[in-house]
Amino acid sequence: MLITETIRQALQLGLQHAFPQLFTPAESAPDVALEEPSHPSFGDLSSPVCLKLARTLRANPLQLAQKLAETLSREPIPGVAEVNVTPPGYVNFRFDYEGLAQLVINQVGREGDLYGSRDAINYTLFIFFKVVIEHTNINPNKAAHIGHLRNACLGDTLARILTAVGYEVEVQNYIDDTGTAVADIVVGYELLGWQEDERSFDYFCWDLYTAINEEYAKKPELKKRQLEVLHSIEEGIDEIALQAKKIAERIVVCHLKTMARLGIFYNLLTWESHILQLGFWKHALSSLQGSTSLVLEQDGPNVGCWVVRLKDHPEFAGMENPDKVLVRSNGTATYVAKDIAYQMWKFGILGKDFSYAPYGSQENGATLWTSVLQGGETGAFGGANKVINVIDIRQKYLQDVLRVSLGQLGYQEQAANSVHFAYELVVLSAEAAKELGVVSDEEEEKDMYAMAGRKGIGVKADDLVELVWQKATQEVARRSPGLSTLEQEKLGLQIAVAAIRYYMQRYNMNTLIRFDFAEALNMQGNSGPYLQYAHARAHNILERAASRGLYPAKEIVFPEEKLNDSEKVLLRRIAALPEVLLKAAGELAPSTIAEYAYQLAASFMAFYEASPVTTAPPAVATFRLSLVAAYKQALANSLQLLGIPALNRM
RNA sequence: GCGCUCGUAGCUCAGCUGGAUAGAGUGUUUGGCUACGAACCAAAAGGUCGCAGGUUCGAAUCCUGCCGAGCGCGCCA
Numbered sequence: 083m084l085i086t087e088t089i090r091q092a093l094q095l096g097l098q099h100a101f102p103q104l105f106t107p108a109e110s111a112p113d114v115a116l117e118e119p120s121h122p123s124f125g126d127l128s129s130p131v132c133l134k135l136a137r138t139l140r141a142n143p144l145q146l147a148q149k150l151a152e153t154l155s156r157e158p159i160p161g162v163a164e165v166n167v168t169p170p171g172y173v174n175f176r177f178d179y180e181g182l183a184q185l186v187i188n189q190v191g192r193e194g195d196l197y198g199s200r201d202a203i204n205y206t207l208f209i210f211f212k213v214v215i216e217h218t219n220i221n222p223n224k225a226a227h228i229g230h231l232r233n234a235c236l237g238d239t240l241a242r243i244l245t246a247v248g249y250e251v252e253v254q255n256y257i258d259d260t261g262t263a264v265a266d267i268v269v270g271y272e273l274l275g276w277q278e279d280e281r282s283f284d285y286f287c288w289d290l291y292t293a294i295n296e297e298y299a300k301k302p303e304l305k306k307r308q309l310e311v312l313h314s315i316e317e318g319i320d321e322i323a324l325q326a327k328k329i330a331e332r333i334v335v336c337h338l339k340t341m342a343r344l345g346i347f348y349n350l351l352t353w354e355s356h357i358l359q360l361g362f363w364k365h366a367l368s369s370l371q372g373s374t375s376l377v378l379e380q381d382g383p384n385v386g387c388w389v390v391r392l393k394d395h396p397e398f399a400g401m402e403n404p405d406k407v408l409v410r411s412n413g414t415a416t417y418v419a420k421d422i423a424y425q426m427w428k429f430g431i432l433g434k435d436f437s438y439a440p441y442g443s444q445e446n447g448a449t450l451w452t453s454v455l456q457g458g459e460t461g462a463f464g465g466a467n468k469v470i471n472v473i474d475i476r477q478k479y480l481q482d483v484l485r486v487s488l489g490q491l492g493y494q495e496q497a498a499n500s501v502h503f504a505y506e507l508v509v510l511s512a513e514a515a516k517e518l519g520v521v522s523d524e525e526e527e528k529d530m531y532a533m534a535g536r537k538g539i540g541v542k543a544d545d546l547v548e549l550v551w552q553k554a555t556q557e558v559a560r561r562s563p564g565l566s567t568l569e570q571e572k573l574g575l576q577i578a579v580a581a582i583r584y585y586m587q588r589y590n591m592n593t594l595i596r597f598d599f600a601e602a603l604n605m606q607g608n609s610g611p612y613l614q615y616a617h618a619r620a621h622n623i624l625e626r627a628a629s630r631g632l633y634p635a636k637e638i639v640f641p642e643e644k645l646n647d648s649e650k651v652l653l654r655r656i657a658a659l660p661e662v663l664l665k666a667a668g669e670l671a672p673s674t675i676a677e678y679a680y681q682l683a684a685s686f687m688a689f690y691e692a693s694p695v696t697t698a699p700p701a702v703a704t705f706r707l708s709l710v711a712a713y714k715q716a717l718a719n720s721l722q723l724l725g726i727p728a729l730n731r732m
Numbered sequence: 733g734c735g736c737u738c739g740u741a742g743c744u745c746a747g748c749u750g751g752a753u754a755g756a757g758u759g760u761u762u763g764g765c766u767a768c769g770a771a772c773c774a775a776a777a778g779g780u781c782g783c784a785g786g787u788u789c790g791a792a793u794c795c796u797g798c799c800g801a802g803c804g805c806g807c808c809a
Binding site for chain 1: 806
C-alpha cells in the first residue's frame with residue numbers, strides 16, 4: 083500500500099464527511115491532488131484541495147481546510163503522524179516515519195526486482211493487453227546517427243516501462259529496404275566505382291551516400307537512373323533488387339550491433355519488400371472498398387484517384403485540400419496507403435500475414451525474429467490492442483492522417499489505439515557543428531544545425547559511443563589502476579552506455595536536443611554515471627558492513643533516536659517509485675523515470691554524507707543498512723527501466 | 733498563408749490537470765578527503781519566467797494579441 087494512496091483515500095473519506103454536499107451526485111467527487119510542500123516545515127505532503135473547493139463552495143479556503151483537518155484527525159491514518167493546516171488553506175500531513183520505514187523497507191525486501199512494478203501489475207494485469215512498439219526504423223543505407231539513437235533509446239525504455247507495468251509488449255523494427263535511400267547506394271556503386279575498404283560497411287555507405295548525392299546535384303540527369311533502380315527494387319526480381327537487398331541486410335546487421343551495445347533489442351524485424359511482395363495494400367484495399375469514406379474522385383484536383391475523405395473531420399478543418407490520395411490516377415499506391423495496410427496488419431485486422439523465421443539470438447537472451455515471404459511460422463506476431471509508433475515529430479501530419487483514416491474507414495477502435503509517440507529532433511549545437519566542420523564560411527552563423535544524411539552532416543552513433551567509451555575507460559584506469567585493461571574497458575563501456583542513454587532520455591519529448599559534445603560526455607552531476615556511482619557506493623557500504631558481520635535486519639528495529647532528515651528524504655524517494663512508474667507508463671514519458679532516478683540518487687548522496695552506516699552504533703547501523711539495501715534495490719529497478727547497467731564498482 | 737512545438741539563471745534543462753519564498757545540472761567563487769570511493773557533498777553569486785493585455789482570491793502554467801525560433805502542410809519518397 084502506497085503512503086500517498088492511503089492519504090488520498092483518507093482525504094476522500096474526510097471530504098465526504100466534512101462536505102457531503104460535494105458528493106451529490108456521487109460521481110462528482112473532487113480529484114484530490116497531493117504535492118510536496120515548498121518548505122519542509124509545513125509537513126511531508128500537502129493537499130491544496132480546499133483551495134480548489136473554495137470556489138465551488140464559495141467559502142474561505144482556510145476555514146474549509148480547518149474543518150477537513152478536524153475531520154481527518156478523528157481517525158488515525160496509517161503512516162501519518164500529524165495533520166495540520168497552513169494559509170492560504172493547505173492541509174498538510176506529517177508522516178509517521180517509523181511506520182513508513184517499516185512499510186517501505188519490508189515491501190522492497192519482499193518484492194525485490196519487482197518493487198515499483200508490482201502495484202502497477204495489480205492494476206493492469208486483468209486487461210491482457212498487447213502493445214506493439216515500433217522503433218529504430220533506420221533507413222538501411224548508412225550508419226546510424228545520434229538522432230536515430232534518441233529514437234531507439236526512447237522506444238526501448240518505453241518498452242521496458244510498459245513491460246514493467248504488466249503489458250505484453252512486442253518490439254518491432256521496420257526496415258525500409260525498398261526506398262530511394264537504398265537505391266542511392268546501388269546507384270553510387272554503379273556510377274562512382276568505389277571499392278569497399280577496411281571501414282565498417284555502414285561507415286563506407288555513409289560516405290558513398292553523400293558522394294552520390296553530391297553527384298546528383300552536379301548532374302541532375304543521374305536522377306533518372308535513381309528512378310530506374312528504385313523501380314527494380316520495388317519489383318524485387320532482378321539483379322539490382324538482389325544487390326539492394328544485400329546492401330540493406332548488411333546495414334541492418336551494423337545497426338543491430340550499434341543498438342545491442344546500448345542494450346537495445348527487438349522481437350521482430352519487418353521488411354518493406356515483404357509488405358510489397360505479399361500485396362498488403364491490395365488486400366487492404368479490397369476490404370476497405372465498401373467504406374463510404376474511400377471514394378474514386380470524379381472531378382477536382384484529385385480526379386481519377388482513390389482518396390480517403392478527411393475534409394469533414396475536425397482535426398483537418400481549415401486545410402485547403404485535406405482529402406488524402408491513397409491510389410494515384412496511374413493506379414499505384416501512395417505511402418500513406420501502404421502505412422494504413424501495415425497498421426492494419428499490426429492490429430491483426432488486415433486478414434493477411436507474413437511468415438516468420440528466427441533471425442538470430444541476442445545478448446538479452448531473446449530470439450530476434452524476422453518476417454519472411456514463405457516457409458516460416460505464422461501467426462506469431464502483430465495482433466495488437468494498441469500500436470505505438472516511435473517516430474520524430476516531423477511525421478506528425480502523416481501519422482495523424484494514418485490514424486484518422488483508419489477511423490474514417492471503419493476502424494474507430496484501432497484509430498483510438500494508434501499512438502504516434504512523437505519526439506523532437508536532435509540537432510547540432512553551434513559548437514558541435516564547428517567541431518565537425520560543417521559550418522561553411524559564407525554561411526551566416528546559426529545557433530544550431532540540422533543533421534542531414536544526404537549531406538553527411540551528423541554525429542554517427544558509434545562515433546559517439548567510442549568517444550564516450552574512451553573517456554570513461556581513461557577515468558576508470560585513473561581511479562582503479564589495479565584492474566586489468568580488459569576489466570577497465572568493460573566498465574568503461576557500461577559507463578558510456580549510462581552517459582549516452584541518460585543523455586538521450588532525460589529530456590521531455592517536445593524538447594529539441596541541441597547536441598553538444600561536452601554535455602554528452604559529461605559524467606558528473608545530473609548524468610548517467612552519477613546514477614551508477616550512487617549505486618556502487620550503496621553496494622560498497624553493504625559489502626563493507628558484511629565484512630564486519632553486519633547485515634540488514636529481517637525485522638526492522640528502530641534506534642532510540644528519531645530518523646534524521648537525510649534518512650527521511652531517502653525513505654520518501656524510495657517509497658515514490660511505484661507511483662512514478664505508473665505515471666511514466668500512463669503518460670508515456672520516459673524522462674519521468676530519468677528525473678526520478680536522479681532525485682533518488684541525489685537523496686542517497688546527501689544521506690551518504692550525513693549518515694554514516696558502518697561506523698554508527700549497532701542499532702543505528704542495522705537500521706541504516708536496511709535502508710541502504712532498500713534504496714539500492716529501488717535505484718537498480720529504476721536503472722533497469724532506463725536501460726542503464728547498475729554497477730557495483732566503477 | 734494554415735497547423736504543431738518552443739521561448740524560464742551566462743549555458744543546458746525541470747517546473748505535474750493554476751497554488752506557499754520559481755528549482756536542478758553546468759560554468760564562476762569558496763569550503764570539505766588519515767572517513768562507507770571526491771564520478772561526491774556543502775555554501776555563495778546568478779531570474780522583469782520573450783513582450784503586452786485579460787481571466788481570479790492566486791498565473792511560469794489558462795485565454796487573446798504581438799515579437800522571436802524550429803518543424804510540418806503533394807498523386808514526391
